[in-house]
Amino acid sequence: MSQQNQPEMLSGGAMLVRALHDEGVEYVYGYPGGAVLHIYDALFQQNDVKHVLVRHEQAATHMADAYARASGKAGVVLVTSGPGATNAVTGIATAYMDSIPMVVICGQVMSHLIGDDAFQETDMMGISRPIVKHNMSVRNPADIPMMVKKAFYIAQSGRPGPVVLDIPKDMTIPSQKFPYEYPKEIKLRSYNPNAKGHPGQIKKALQTLLAAKKPVLYSGGGVILGRASEELTELARKLNLPVTNTLMGLGAYPASDAQFIGMLGMHGSYEANQAMHNADVIFAVGARFDDRVTNATKKFCPNATIIHIDIDPASISKTINAQVPIVGLVKPVLQEMLSQLDKLDGKLDQAALQQWWDQINQWREVHGGRYEQRADLLKPQAVIEAVHRHTQGDAYVTSDVGQHQMFAAQYYKFDKPNRWINSGGLGTMGFGLPAAMGVKLHYPDAEVVCVTGEGSIQMNIQELSTCKQYGLGVKIINLNNGYLGMVKQWQDMNYDSRYSSSYMDSLPDFVKLAEAYGHVGIRVTRPEELEPALERAFALKDRLVFLDIHIDPKEHVYPMQVPGGAMNEMFLSKTERT
Amino acid sequence: MRHIIAVLLENESGALARVVGLFAQRGYNIDSLTVAATEDPTLSRLTLVTRGDDQVIEQITKQLHKLIEVVKLVDLSESAHIERELMMVKVKASGDQREEVKRCADIFRGQIIDVSPTTYTIQVVGTSEKLEAFIEAMSNTQILEVVRTGVSGISRGEKALAL
Numbered sequence A: 001m002s003q004q005n006q007p008e009m010l011s012g013g014a015m016l017v018r019a020l021h022d023e024g025v026e027y028v029y030g031y032p033g034g035a036v037l038h039i040y041d042a043l044f045q046q047n048d049v050k051h052v053l054v055r056h057e058q059a060a061t062h063m064a065d066a067y068a069r070a071s072g073k074a075g076v077v078l079v080t081s082g083p084g085a086t087n088a089v090t091g092i093a094t095a096y097m098d099s100i101p102m103v104v105i106c107g108q109v110m111s112h113l114i115g116d117d118a119f120q121e122t123d124m125m126g127i128s129r130p131i132v133k134h135n136m137s138v139r140n141p142a143d144i145p146m147m148v149k150k151a152f153y154i155a156q157s158g159r160p161g162p163v164v165l166d167i168p169k170d171m172t173i174p175s176q177k178f179p180y181e182y183p184k185e186i187k188l189r190s191y192n193p194n195a196k197g198h199p200g201q202i203k204k205a206l207q208t209l210l211a212a213k214k215p216v217l218y219s220g221g222g223v224i225l226g227r228a229s230e231e232l233t234e235l236a237r238k239l240n241l242p243v244t245n246t247l248m249g250l251g252a253y254p255a256s257d258a259q260f261i262g263m264l265g266m267h268g269s270y271e272a273n274q275a276m277h278n279a280d281v282i283f284a285v286g287a288r289f290d291d292r293v294t295n296a297t298k299k300f301c302p303n304a305t306i307i308h309i310d311i312d313p314a315s316i317s318k319t320i321n322a323q324v325p326i327v328g329l330v331k332p333v334l335q336e337m338l339s340q341l342d343k344l345d346g347k348l349d350q351a352a353l354q355q356w357w358d359q360i361n362q363w364r365e366v367h368g369g370r371y372e373q374r375a376d377l378l379k380p381q382a383v384i385e386a387v388h389r390h391t392q393g394d395a396y397v398t399s400d401v402g403q404h405q406m407f408a409a410q411y412y413k414f415d416k417p418n419r420w421i422n423s424g425g426l427g428t429m430g431f432g433l434p435a436a437m438g439v440k441l442h443y444p445d446a447e448v449v450c451v452t453g454e455g456s457i458q459m460n461i462q463e464l465s466t467c468k469q470y471g472l473g474v475k476i477i478n479l480n481n482g483y484l485g486m487v488k489q490w491q492d493m494n495y496d497s498r499y500s501s502s503y504m505d506s507l508p509d510f511v512k513l514a515e516a517y518g519h520v521g522i523r524v525t526r527p528e529e530l531e532p533a534l535e536r537a538f539a540l541k542d543r544l545v546f547l548d549i550h551i552d553p554k555e556h557v558y559p560m561q562v563p564g565g566a567m568n569e570m571f572l573s574k575t576e577r578t
Numbered sequence B: 001m002r003h004i005i006a007v008l009l010e011n012e013s014g015a016l017a018r019v020v021g022l023f024a025q026r027g028y029n030i031d032s033l034t035v036a037a038t039e040d041p042t043l044s045r046l047t048l049v050t051r052g053d054d055q056v057i058e059q060i061t062k063q064l065h066k067l068i069e070v071v072k073l074v075d076l077s078e079s080a081h082i083e084r085e086l087m088m089v090k091v092k093a094s095g096d097q098r099e100e101v102k103r104c105a106d107i108f109r110g111q112i113i114d115v116s117p118t119t120y121t122i123q124v125v126g127t128s129e130k131l132e133a134f135i136e137a138m139s140n141t142q143i144l145e146v147v148r149t150g151v152s153g154i155s156r157g158e159k160a161l162a163l
């Protein structure tokens, strides 16, 4: 115990661990190695911060990332220098592209060896620079508490993102001790994100929305990250707005609500893409007009006035010009909109809105999420619908990247935010399983489902071992089509079905593989086997169950926007096009 | 359009690399870049000359602002400003040529800062345009070497880029 007013003396390694604890960190995901041995020893000598040993550093980053997506707090990764750090790169880039708060602590060789091509030296500051919100290298052990505070502050405020902290080994030497004090807060003269939004702009936005005859609310990942789903829902209902969510924004508005018109963009619903194209006012909230949403920007929504709320000014008018820009965090801005709305005189044009809704309801009939029904083959869409039923629509669903990801996004109707966890920006195969693990560790009582494909799951399959070690009972829904299905779909559509390296030969027996890792494996090859298999899997509460579900290998994801077209130009099936 | 952007940057290692990296990653042009400490040792000042339409320049300034170490910045081209660049030119100069070169340097208010039996080194200060005009004017002379500092800029009047 420390004397009164006398700060405790701690080594750099111990300060790092203590600072994590003082920051409220419960778990660190990582993998040891030479440069971080002092830190691992400091971890060993306390019980507050728990360490989760993964089987590959990439998985540590995805675990931390998914924890952040589900909880809103930064996840923490600890890796060694050189290969440990480079293995983490994909996960850092994944978090960066989706604006996920994360603190990645990378070991580094001793300060005096930096630049000498020392054993396991890589310039992680240089490598990570383009894929982080910020990175810092420790020069003096006494700075560690302040730098940890700064790392969390930067990662979690404004537009969130990953922060890398590079720590040379000599900064953590056990015998060199320094007074420890964790700063309560930190102020940076060069960084001060504007949270509130301009009241005049907010008023203008409301007036524009009140005057709209064909409005659409288009909301994205910013609403999930900004925990503003409640405000968004209330405002949408008050203004009678049709709501579409991006891939990153699913769950921000309840999918089962009548005002929800589905996801938009490349694999968005017919009605969402039509509504966007024909809208007179687009109200974009925490979304960034990404190319997977807009299709050809020149043909994007020709008649729309655009209102855009975003915390990042650089996201506003980057690809699509906004007439009413509002820079601010979505939550306080939406709150301000709600409070101003009550005082405004303007009335909604209910007659025009009714006409607009009639039109949208007609569009709903055109495609309506239909898919081919087969008695002899399992359809991936039907599997997702069944999983939804078995989990009462209340599971955390993580996914990998490919057709299965789009089917999960389209057919698992998310009613709650922070439940749909996928790599939207980078599109990282291998994300799904570690992501499910990160969520399950923190929410052990929740149902956590990983929807994956036989291609993606093999990118981090080794984590089945980590699941065993920590008793992570996630349910893996492997939509096995024997193909890199999304690649195959593009080859079907653009390359006369020349399947250049998109066929998965020599697949493992996933049931035996799951069993070899100490889990339960169930194979499903016929439609009638699905229900009993799901029944059994979800009844095995604390076990990891790997469901290897053999689906129609020929299925495509529809709707699909026609490349280079407007938002409303879509293929609706293998034979229909708008 | 050509723009001169002045940036106050935390004087920390890696900060300059972040600015340069941003331009490389996002495919923005850099015509010139100069950087040095200011009277406040915790700050360095960087002047960037870049080109692009209004939308590109807007993105450049927004993306620069996002860098944690960027404290303040201003697009000097938006209002009255002074721009200066220093150039040193080493030319072949012997016999009759020596007078000719000297006359030309005088016209541009250049100074001869080094002499050898066969060469002159001339220093010229001014806008980039003026420096280019000088090189043009020397087209009959054999230029051995040119070195330019890149542009520095400051706004006119009371406006100042400071904390």
Ligand SMILES: Cc1ncc(C[n+]2csc(CCOP(=O)(O)OP(=O)(O)O)c2C)c(N)n1
Pocket: A400, A401, A402, A403, A404, A405, A427, A428, A429, A430, A452, A453, A454, A455, A456, A457, A479, A481, A483, A484, A485, A486, A487
């Ligand atoms: C790491 C990585 N490599 C390559 C890709 C390109 N890619 C996107 S989808 C896909 C196929 C995925 O196959 P699978 O996991 O079996 O899913 P399916 O599309 O069959 O459902 C590939 C290779 C990617 N997104 N990520």
Ligand SMILES: [Mg+2]
Pocket: A402, A453, A454, A455, A479, A480, A481, A482, A483, A484, A485
């Ligand atoms: Mg597949």
